[in-house]
Amino acid sequence: MKLAILVVEDEPEVRDAVVGDLSALADTLRIEPxxxxxxxxxxxxDIDDDGDLLALVxxxxxxxxRTGVDMLVEMNDDSRTAxxxxxxxxxxxxxxxxxxxxxxxxxxxxxxxxWDPVRLQQAVRDQLTDFVLEAGIDPLPHLRVLDRxxxxxxxx
Amino acid sequence: MSAAPNTxxxxxxxxxxAPGPLVVAVVSPTSLGTQAAHEVTPAxxxxxxxxxxxxxxxxxxxxxxxxxxxxxxxxxDVSAEGGADEAAPAAPATVALIIATDEVxxxxxxxxxxxxxxxxxxxxxxLLTERAELHNLGRAIDEDLVREVIAVPWTPGxxxxxxxxxxxxxxxxxLPEDDPRRRQDGAGNGHSPLLEALTRHSDVLTAELIAxxxxxxxxxxxxxxxxxxxxxxxxxIVDSVYVVISGAVALxxxxxxxxxxxxxxxxxxxxxxxxxxxxxxxxxxxxxxTDVELILLSIEQLDRALRENPVTEQVLxxxxxxxxxxxxARSEIxxxxxxxxxxxxxxxxxxxxxxxxxxxxxRLELLAQERFATLGELAAGVAHELNNPVAALERAGDHLxxxxxxxxxxxxxxxxxxRVAAAARTRPAASTRAERAARKKxxxxxxxxxxxxxxxxxxxxxxxxxxxxxxxxADSGRLATVEAAASIGRSERNMRLATDRxxxxxxxxxxxxxxxxxxxxDVDLREVVExxxxxxxxxxxxxxxxxxxxxxxxxxxxxxxxxxxxxxVWTNILxxxxxxxxxxxxxxxxxxxxxxxxxxxxxxxxxxxxVRVRVEDNxxxxxxxxxxxxxxxxxxxKHGRVRFGLGLGMGLAKSVVDAHHGSIAVESEPxxxxxxxxxxxxxxxxxxxxxxxxxxxxxxxLQKQSDKKAVKKPRKRPHKRSRSSxxxx
Numbered sequence: 001m002k003l004a005i006l007v008v009e010d011e012p013e014v015r016d017a018v019v020g021d022l023s024a025l026a027d028t029l030r031i032e033p034x035x036x037x038x039x040x041x042x043x044x045x046d047i048d049d050d051g052d053l054l055a056l057v058x059x060x061x062x063x064x065x066r067t068g069v070d071m072l073v074e075m076n077d078d079s080r081t082a083x084x085x086x087x088x089x090x091x092x093x094x095x096x097x098x099x100x101x102x103x104x105x106x107x108x109x110x111x112x113x114x115w116d117p118v119r120l121q122q123a124v125r126d127q128l129t130d131f132v133l134e135a136g137i138d139p140l141p142h143l144r145v146l147d148r149x150x151x152x153x154x155x156x
Numbered sequence: 157m158s159a160a161p162n163t164x165x166x167x168x169x170x171x172x173x174a175p176g177p178l179v180v181a182v183v184s185p186t187s188l189g190t191q192a193a194h195e196v197t198p199a200x201x202x203x204x205x206x207x208x209x210x211x212x213x214x215x216x217x218x219x220x221x222x223x224x225x226x227x228x229x230x231x232x233d234v235s236a237e238g239g240a241d242e243a244a245p246a247a248p249a250t251v252a253l254i255i256a257t258d259e260v261x262x263x264x265x266x267x268x269x270x271x272x273x274x275x276x277x278x279x280x281x282x283l284l285t286e287r288a289e290l291h292n293l294g295r296a297i298d299e300d301l302v303r304e305v306i307a308v309p310w311t312p313g314x315x316x317x318x319x320x321x322x323x324x325x326x327x328x329x330x331l332p333e334d335d336p337r338r339r340q341d342g343a344g345n346g347h348s349p350l351l352e353a354l355t356r357h358s359d360v361l362t363a364e365l366i367a368x369x370x371x372x373x374x375x376x377x378x379x380x381x382x383x384x385x386x387x388x389x390x391x392x393i394v395d396s397v398y399v400v401i402s403g404a405v406a407l408x409x410x411x412x413x414x415x416x417x418x419x420x421x422x423x424x425x426x427x428x429x430x431x432x433x434x435x436x437x438x439x440x441x442x443x444x445x446t447d448v449e450l451i452l453l454s455i456e457q458l459d460r461a462l463r464e465n466p467v468t469e470q471v472l473x474x475x476x477x478x479x480x481x482x483x484x485a486r487s488e489i490x491x492x493x494x495x496x497x498x499x500x501x502x503x504x505x506x507x508x509x510x511x512x513x514x515x516x517x518x519r520l521e522l523l524a525q526e527r528f529a530t531l532g533e534l535a536a537g538v539a540h541e542l543n544n545p546v547a548a549l550e551r552a553g554d555h556l557x558x559x560x561x562x563x564x565x566x567x568x569x570x571x572x573x574x575r576v577a578a579a580a581r582t583r584p585a586a587s588t589r590a591e592r593a594a595r596k597k598x599x600x601x602x603x604x605x606x607x608x609x610x611x612x613x614x615x616x617x618x619x620x621x622x623x624x625x626x627x628x629x630a631d632s633g634r635l636a637t638v639e640a641a642a643s644i645g646r647s648e649r650n651m652r653l654a655t656d657r658x659x660x661x662x663x664x665x666x667x668x669x670x671x672x673x674x675x676x677x678d679v680d681l682r683e684v685v686e687x688x689x690x691x692x693x694x695x696x697x698x699x700x701x702x703x704x705x706x707x708x709x710x711x712x713x714x715x716x717x718x719x720x721x722x723x724x725v726w727t728n729i730l731x732x733x734x735x736x737x738x739x740x741x742x743x744x745x746x747x748x749x750x751x752x753x754x755x756x757x758x759x760x761x762x763x764x765x766x767v768r769v770r771v772e773d774n775x776x777x778x779x780x781x782x783x784x785x786x787x788x789x790x791x792x793x794k795h796g797r798v799r800f801g802l803g804l805g806m807g808l809a810k811s812v813v814d815a816h817h818g819s820i821a822v823e824s825e826p827x828x829x830x831x832x833x834x835x836x837x838x839x840x841x842x843x844x845x846x847x848x849x850x851x852x853x854x855x856x857x858l859q860k861q862s863d864k865k866a867v868k869k870p871r872k873r874p875h876k877r878s879r880s881s882x883x884x885x
Contacts, residue, residue: 012585013650020643035588046592050605064698 003055003128003142004030004047008040008071009089010063014113018058018089021117022124028144029128036063037071044080054084055131056124058111061090061097069097072105083135085127087111177249178204178326178337179275180319181218184257184284185210188308192255192284192315199316203323203337204252212260212269219273222248251279252326253319257308258285263296270301278330280322284308284315353474361475362401362425366451368468369399369461376451381444387427388438394431396454401425403448407440420445422486424479426472539665546658553651560644569634573641580615580645594618602629610635614642664690664723678714679722681760681767681835682707687719688726689758695734698741698754699773705760712760715767715835717816722835725809725820729771729831730756732806736775736829743776752827766818766836778824786822809833 005022009015015033022031030052034040040057047054057075059068066074068088075081088101091113101107108130109123129147132139139151180200182193193208200206209215254276256266263283270276280303281296296302303325304318327337353361370376378401387398390410405427407419418440431438432455453461461468560577564570586594597618598608607629614635616625628635664687682705689701706712737754744751752774759770778786787810806822813820818835 013653015588016585016646016650020647023643033588033591039588042589043592062694062697 002030002052004032004052006032006040006043006054006057008034009060010035021120025145028142037066048080054081056085056127058087058089061088069101069105076106085131178252179249180204180206180253181215181251182208182255183212183215183260185259188257195316196319199320200323216269219275222275251276253322254279254281256283262292264292267296267299267301280326282306282318349470350473353470358425358478361471365471365475366399368465368471372461372464373457379450379452381448383444383446385444387442390438390441392438393436394428394438396452397426397428398450398452399426401449403446405442406445407442409440419483422482425475429476535665539662542662546655550655557648569637576638576641577645580642581648601625610639614639660690676716679717679719680714681769684719684722685726685758687723688730691727692730692734695731699737700753700755702757704757712762712767713837715837721812725812728805728809733773737773740776766834768834770830770832772830774827775829777826777829783824
């Protein structure tokens with residue numbers, strides 16, 4: 001079983017950039033890019049079918065069709081995605097969208113574009129660690145992508 | 157109130173010029189009438205004939221017959237010299253006076269009727285009554301019919317006198333000046349001494365007053381004063397009067413706004429008397445304005461003269477009445493003037509208010525333009541500043557590739573890496589769906605999902621040769637090299653796309669510069685529209701933008717214009733469409749229904765003498781009451797929302813189109829709103845701008861252009877579409 005990250009972003013260049021910045025974690029993690037909300041749900045189904053576990057969603061806000069926030073709200077109502085940590089990666093959400101994302105989508109974090117890859121990776125580590133600790137999953141197989149200090153502390 | 161019957165009207169003017177015999181009608185059912193007629197007849201004998209009737213109906217019958225007689229006699233005869241002589245009734249008789257007793261009924265009925273009978277139209281009415289109170293004569297008095305009320309019983313002879321006097325007055329009012337009957341004077345025009353005195357001149361009256369006083373007091377010394385002497389001081393106690401023999405005195409009063417002249421020409425001859433009447437204090441300051449001759453009388457002296465010589469009283473009363481009448485007349489005129497002035501002031505204030513509103517509007521417009529210009533400068537500045545990093549980025553990317561290629565030439569796997577990287581560089585970005593599908597297929601071939609993912613990322617798809625894939629999968633070092641090479645190529649591609657996008661945005665922003673300094677150039681409206689679409693792309697994300705125009709160069713004529721200004725036209729139009737479509741989507745979402753897919757169509761076509769651009773959306777349409785107002789400056793339906801750079805709306809679009817001598821029109825119905833702009837391809841440089849066009853930029857631009865005899869080449873920019881997936885071609 002692998003932990004999976006869903007990267008939902010409609011612009012290919014930006015999607016490539018996010019996936020590229022996360023490639024250091026790709027050995028241990030499953031990274032699923034998706035170009036819109038519908039595609040994201042297909043990826044969710046794949047992850048579930050393969051027996052992997054969706055741990056984190058990185059979503060752009062502005063996309064054709066449903067917005068990122070809409071999608072994250074939907075994900076709160078599905079057993080496969082409800083527990084996943086949810087992070088908005090956007091350069092354009094206005095205040096109202098952000099507030100809604102926090103209140104309704106259970107937004108865990110917010111990353112502004114353009115992002116610093118080190119901080120992006122750190123944010124992903126933090127979120128994954130939170131997920132593992134909250135879900136009560138054995139952190140050891142995933143230690144490479146977690147905040148080691150916190151994960152090991154939890155083991156004691 | 158209708159015109160008084162005795163005022164000349166065209167209808168009665170005819171027989172006024174040559175009236176027939178005059179008649180006094182005595183209307184009464186009782187013997188009182190006979191008695192009255194008996195007394196009136198000798199009195200008016202020389203002037204009029206007396207007709208005795210018993211009822212109003214009888215009077216009206218008489219009047220109708222009189223009118224018939226007029227018709228029978230014909231208009232030609234009317235010019236004959238008429239007179240009181242009954243032997244030659246050249247013109248019909250006219251009733252000058254009606255003497256009626258109050259038994260005949262309501263006088264208002266008489267007033268109602270007289271207007272219908274020309275013979276009665278100018279009649280005066282004398283009422284005989286035994287009653288102490290009278291009603292039903294409001295209209296009769298209002299129409300100036302009733303002239304006199306005589307109580308029964310009357311002094312013998314009185315009614316004859318009154319009838320005679322009334323006939324005389326009728327003749328004065330209605331007979332021409334040269335009518336001989338006017339000069340037929342009679343005796344007994346008995347005015348009172350006071351009324352008599354009122355007809356005399358002030359100088360005469362003043363002399364009489366002084367004479368009357370001097371008769372009692374002895375000769376009074378004449379005081380001769382220069383101009384500028386104050387005879388009374390406002391507020392001072394007055395116990396004497398001045399009688400002015402000659403010269404002028406002004407009456408002034410101190411007010412909040414300074415010294416106000418109340419009377420100058422209307423002061424009158426006696427100064428101080430009014431003050432006596434108002435608690436003994438001078439109401440005004442009286443100052444001589446010329447050399448003045450006057451006498452001074454103390455209250456006691458005046459009192460004595462009044463007591464001992466009755467003439468004094470009448471003359472004084474007449475002088476005072478005259479003086480007060482003049483002052484009253486003046487104050488009435490002033491009152492009218494004041495009201496007229498107030499009305500004029502009100503009108504002016506209204507005008508000022510309007511001017512102020514217009515000024516405020518102009519100020520706001522300037523402010524908006526200023527803000528817009530500032531935004532334009534800002535945008536231009538930002539665009540300019542972006543050029544450097546973008547250029548650096550672009551160059552760095554190229555250098556990186558060249559350096560990499562040079563390095564790869566000596567690398568053992570250099571050939572492979574170069575090939576894979578080049579493939580990745582030129583391969584368009586695949587959809588995640590397609591990649592996922594490819595990965596699933598490859599997973600079946602190589603049996604490992606992660607490996608399949610890496611192969612797909614490295615550019616292999618499900619068509620790849622399975623042997624090659626297996627070989628590569630077995631050699632992890634080589635696989636890593638291939639993956640890295642693909643990543644390099646992909647990064648290069650992404651970098652180029654990103655820098656292209658920034659370059660496009662920078663170019664679009666550059667056209668948004670302050671238009672003042674810009675010259676008229678040949679503008680390709682397709683580029684302008686593309687710029688506008690790019691600048692509004694973030695608001696058209698969920699809108700299907702359909703372009704309906706030729707892409708090949710020179711398929712459309714260019715129009716002379718300011719590209720920067722023109723971009724604003726379509727940015728505003730497109731922003732409005734985007735807002736309308738967003739509002740429609742939101743409304744549908746709130747109602748739980750599915751809105752039609754948002755769509756904006758843009759047509760650009762050449763028309764005779766110009767280029768036409770149409771932008772049509774399938775939004776909810778513009779309300780009919782709003783439609784006529786959308787070109788008003790600063791008109792907006794978006795209350796309280798200021799949008800970055802776009803808050804000026806259609807008013808700005810129109811002013812830009814006007815400045816380009818083009819036309820803009822909006823048609824709208826639910827589900828279809830279309831904005832059509834036509835811009836001329838040529839502008840006659842010899843012809844001045846139309847008078848209603850803004851004088852500023854368009855003409856300046858033309859001027860500069862013709863002066864320099866050089867037309868700037870259109871901006872060199874490949875006509876390419878943004879590669880963003882957000883814009884659909």
